[in-house]
Amino acid sequence: MxxxxxxxxxxxxxxxxxxxxxxxxxxxxxxxxxxxxxxxxxxxxxxxxxxxxxxxxxxxxxxxxxxxxxxxxxxxxxxxxxxxxxxxxxxEVAEDLPIQINGDHLEVNLETILNNRVLALRHFQNQAIFKLQALIVAAFRQFLEANDFLEMFTPKIVKEGAEGGAEIFKLNYFGETAYLAQSPQFYKQMMVIAGFERVFEVGSVYRAEQHSTNRHLNEYVSMDFEMGFIEDEYEVMAMEEKLLKFMFQTLAEKGKTQFEALGIQCPVVPDIIPKLKMKEAIEILKTHYQRHELDGDLDPQGEREISAYVKTKYGSEFVFITHYPKQKRPMYTKCYDESDETHSFDLLFRGLEITTGGQRINEKDILIERMVAKGLDPTLYSSYLEAFKYGAPAHGGLAIGLERLTAQIMDLSNVRLASLFPRDQQRLLP
Amino acid sequence: MxxxxxxxxxxxxxxxxxxxxxxxxxxxxxxxxxxxxxxxxxxxxxxxxxxxxxxxxxxxxxxxxxxxxxxxxxxxxxxxxxxxxxxxxxxEVAEDLPIQINGDHLEVNLETILNNRVLALRHFQNQAIFKLQALIVAAFRQFLEANDFLEMFTPKIVKEGAEGGAEIFKLNYFGETAYLAQSPQFYKQMMVIAGFERVFEVGSVYRAEQHSTNRHLNEYVSMDFEMGFIEDEYEVMAMEEKLLKFMFQTLAEKGKTQFEALGIQCPVVPDIIPKLKMKEAIEILKTHYQRHELDGDLDPQGEREISAYVKTKYGSEFVFITHYPKQKRPMYTKCYDESDETHSFDLLFRGLEITTGGQRINEKDILIERMVAKGLDPTLYSSYLEAFKYGAPAHGGLAIGLERLTAQIMDLSNVRLASLFPRDQQRLLP
Missing domain, CATH: 2.40.50.140 (Nucleic acid-binding proteins)
Incomplete structure (x- = not known):
């Protein structure tokens, strides 16, 4: 039968x-x-x-x-x-269960959930989280494919790994030092320049940061896209607005059962997401939150405050922060000529950064200049720089952290709950 | 404008x-x-x-x-x-191009192509390869989603990495030794057992094998699925038959322009793919190809010979080889009771193995037995074994190598041509 x-x-x-x-x-x-x-x-x-x-x-x-x-x-x-x-x-089940998984909630702490991950995942709320997560990714791809972006697979073992930012994992690659990619940044730029123009990737990225917060993972899934022949970073933001709108609408429809199981509603993306320049955001924080110590960037508290402000004032749970100063952005970020600002942005959603993006430098000489200004040695980036020798169009793109987006949509208290088998400083198992 | x-x-x-x-x-x-x-x-x-x-x-x-x-x-x-x-x-283009990319063919050798990868990718044949590759992956997902498989993202930094097979890459993970996953094998089994029943993943896997052949990569994209509540491995093969049929039909339709650009036709998958037990395959090789030295497994030449034989006899470019002896399969492979054979299979396509699959052991004690028989220490797999304590249904699955499948469909001479930025012992750049 x-x-x-x-x-x-x-x-x-x-x-x-x-x-x-x-x-x-x-x-x-x-x-x-x-x-x-x-x-x-x-x-x-x-x-x-x-x-x-x-x-x-x-x-x-x-x-x-x-x-x-x-x-x-x-x-x-x-x-x-x-x-x-x-x-x-x-x-058969040989032993009594270490946790009860048939109740309305998993009444145990995060450590116990993660130590008993396979069992904990059987709880209907966890099933719902990862069914929704799969829908998020599927909708991301569906929108981008419909908009002529090509899916790509780029290496995670890299030689020119360091973007000059956070720490990276090293490994011995047949006697040579290699790194685990912090992002597909260089490769997605190369793919635009290689004539594909519009590319995306959903894949693992690695950060050896020694953070132990509720919003950091050392291995996570990054949803990246990059597009060529743009005017400026506002074109990238406009694409993200349409992308998120599509993703959240698709999620609301296809994930109805899961949202009901979790007892939550799917958030709504406004047609136009409010945009604040970093300077404006800092002014708001000074005026309305007595935050006088911030310098060119927002701290986690500042992200929450500015999100609360925007929600009250504009009714939006999303806000773009634009015009980051160049000290705060990686060397490949395109700078404004007349100021210290860059063609870059973050997207905050419910008080947390879920996207970083911007327009990139597409002139080799300027790129070298910025590397030097950042204290980086251009000879360590020769294969990346090579790509800019034979016709590189203006381009830009962004990355969305999948686990963060999932956690924010579902109001999870910790990003680890949106990762099937999370990796942090203490956790390599299961 | x-x-x-x-x-x-x-x-x-x-x-x-x-x-x-x-x-x-x-x-x-x-x-x-x-x-x-x-x-x-x-x-x-x-x-x-x-x-x-x-x-x-x-x-x-x-x-x-x-x-x-x-x-x-x-x-x-x-x-x-x-x-x-x-x-x-x-x-602007500052220098003369190192390779000519506007001709009918890229008239340079593999090394030159890969050394000038960004430029070489602009050639219309390379554009076609990676546009078809994206279609392959999209069709893989589309079929599995329609058949109730859930997309998952599992960690590539692992502690219990070694399946007892090929060599693996080690890395220092905050002072602990970790590995790069050879496959999502343990995690996809855990996910079936975690109640999702049917899961799939498209992601990077890592093999530190010191092979330098036209069919090996040290980092490649594995398309995996795993399904629970199966009768035996024939259910997995039946699923792959339907999957491949769908994938190749979709590819033929959506990839028409690309196939024309490459001057090739999309292969056809028979409804039922011929199946040969390993023993039968070896008999055939003895009888028809004077291969008397093979013992329980096929070498690359044997794969080509058996493919040629099946193509002539059954008109199929695909053939399943089943019933591999247990010495040749990993410890998690379910064994037949009455013989030395296992519930496992490979799929050969045009003379090359593109899939490995089978039914897995779902009884903890038997799993431990097999680990010991293979000379593996079960205490090194305790987190994996833990999953089998609280109700593990019968299950099985398979993995398809994306680059190999791409290369075989497009008759590429080297699997590196089906990888955007291939990784081998000599190559970490670009």
């Missing part, structure tokens, strides 16, 4: 069926035994007469196959139930 | 337009100058009266913006051309 998913049983009323899954709950009464079976699609109540032999020692989360008759019913899971005939144990 | 792509100009006959791109060709005659402009969508011929000032020193691959009038025409590129008014140089 072919297995049927629990969510499809409503089409099989009056038929004998086979279902397979995990024992979600067991309730043994005097004359009847209830087994709630859970599979990837949901739960179904299975009712057995009396107290069958197999109830002896049956543990929650055992993998079972149940045959029985589908009947209409009125229970908390579905409008049908199964009148069970046989139950076969397919994979 | 808004930029128009060259492939859209046919809709603008009689209008003034702006095009931007690279100077693909220059031809200066007595009374007229031809500039062939190339953008991501193709080429367009632009005709200027006389010999304008900017022709002086204008180099091929310069980035230009051209304004002019769209007229019907009869030239090798399009049924329209642009009567040029102005040409603005947007980014």
């Amino acid at each position: 072919m297995r049927i998913l629990s969510s499809n049983l409503k089409n099989n009323i009056g038929e004998s069926v086979l279902v397979k899954g995990w024992v979600h709950r067991i309730r043994i009464l005097k004359s009847v035994t209830f087994i709630i079976l859970r599979d990837r699609s949901g739960c179904v109540q299975c009712v057995f007469e009396g107290k069958p032999e197999w109830t002896k020692g049956l543990k929650i989360e055992t993998v079972v196959a149940i045959e029985g008759l589908v009947c209409t019913s009125n229970n908390q899971y579905q409008s049908v139930e199964i009148q069970g005939k046989t139950l076969e144990i397919q994979n | 808004m930029r128009i792509l060259s492939s859209n100009l046919k809709n603008n006959i009689g209008e003034s337009v702006l095009v931007k791109g690279w100077v693909h060709r220059i031809r200066i005659l007595k009374s007229v100058t031809f500039i062939i402009l190339r953008d991501r969508s193709g080429c367009v011929q632009c005709v200027f009266e006389g010999k304008p000032e900017w022709t002086k020193g204008l180099k091929i691959e310069t980035v230009v913006a051209i304004e002019g009038l769209v007229c019907t025409s009869n030239n090798q590129y399009q049924s329209v051309e642009i009567q040029g008014k102005t040409l603005e140089i947007q980014n």
Whole structure:
């Protein structure tokens, strides 16, 4: 007999069926035994007469196959139930569970959740988080493909790894020192210049930063795009506005069940996201939040404050901060001629930076100049610089951190909860 | 004026337009100058009266913006051309090109192609390869999503990295020894067991093998899926048959232009791919190819021979080799009870292995037994083993090497040509 998913049983009323899954709950009464079976699609109540032999020692989360008759019913899971005939144990549970995963919430702390990750992921809220995350990525790709961006796969083992910013992981590559890519930055620029013009990548990136906060991971998924022949960074921001609008609309539609499971609503992206120059943002923080110590950049508290301000004033949960000063941006960032500012931006969403982007320098000599000004040695970037010798159009792009975006959409308290198997300074397992 | 792509100009006959791109060709005659402009969508011929000032020193691959009038025409590129008014140089080419990229073929060797990767990628054949590659991946995902597989992102920095097979890259992770994942094998199994049941991932994997062949890369893209509640490995093969059928059909439709550019046809996947047990394959090689030295596995020559045999006998360019002996397969491979064989398979396509798959062991004790039999220390896999304690359904899956699949579809002589920025023992740049 072919297995049927629990969510499809409503089409099989009056038929004998086979279902397979995990024992979600067991309730043994005097004359009847209830087994709630859970599979990837949901739960179904299975009712057995009396107290069958197999109830002896049956543990929650055992993998079972149940045959029985589908009947209409009125229970908390579905409008049908199964009148069970046989139950076969397919994979036993040897020990008592370390955490309870069939309740309304996982009533344990973050460490315990991550230490018992495989089990914790079975909780319906975690299932919902990662189903939504998959939808986020799919919508990101769908929009970009429709807008003529090409998906690419660039190496994560790199030689010219250091962008002059955060620390990077080193490895021994057949006797040579190599690095784990902090971002596909150089490669996405090269791909624009290689004639593809519009490219995107969804892939792992690595930061050896010694941060231990609720918003940092040492390995995370970066959603990058880069586009050529732009006028300036405002074209990149306009593309992100349309991209996010599409992503969130798609998410609201396709992720309806998951949002309901999490008891939250999908955020709404305004057509035009408010934009503040860094100088304006700092002025606002001075005036309205008595923050007088900020210099050219926002700290995490400042990000939250400016987001709160924008939400009150413009009704938007998103805000672009533009015109970062050049000391605060990497060497490849295009600078304004007449000031210390750059053609760059961050996007804050609910008080957290989820995107960094901007227009890049596309003139080799200026790029070398900026490297030197940043104290970097241009000879260490010769393969990157080579790309700018044979016709490099104006270009720009951005990166969105997948786990951060997921966490902000779902109001998760820690970005680790939006990573299946998070990596931080203390955590390499599971 | 808004930029128009060259492939859209046919809709603008009689209008003034702006095009931007690279100077693909220059031809200066007595009374007229031809500039062939190339953008991501193709080429367009632009005709200027006389010999304008900017022709002086204008180099091929310069980035230009051209304004002019769209007229019907009869030239090798399009049924329209642009009567040029102005040409603005947007980014200059400083030096002569090291390779010629506007010919019918890139007439240089592999090393030169890879040393000049950004430039070489501008050649229309390389553009076609990576546009087709993006379609391959998109179709892989589309099929799996439609079949209820969830996209996942698993860590590439791992602690329990060694599957007991090929060598792996080590790195210092905040003072601890970590590895770069050889595959998402453990994690995709964990995700099935975590209740997602069906998962897939497209991501980088790492092999520190010291091979230097035309079919090995040290970093490549693996397309993995894993599915729970299967009967046996034949269910996994059946899924791959449907998957490949869908992928190749989609590719033939959406990649028509690219196949034409490459001058090749999209291969056809039979509904049922021929299956040979390893023992049968070895018998065939003995009988028909006088190969008497093979023992439980095929060498590259044997792969080519068995593919040739199957193509002649069954008309299929694909063949599954099944029932690999357990010495040749990793410890997690499920074994047949009554023999030395395993529930595993490879898929050969045009003489090359492009998939490895099989059913996995889902019983913790048997898994430990197999680890010990393979000389592996189970305590080094405790986090992986932990997953099998609380209900692990029968499951199996496979991995397809993206670059190999791409290379075989397009008859490329070296897998490096199907990687944007390949990594091998000698190559970390660009």
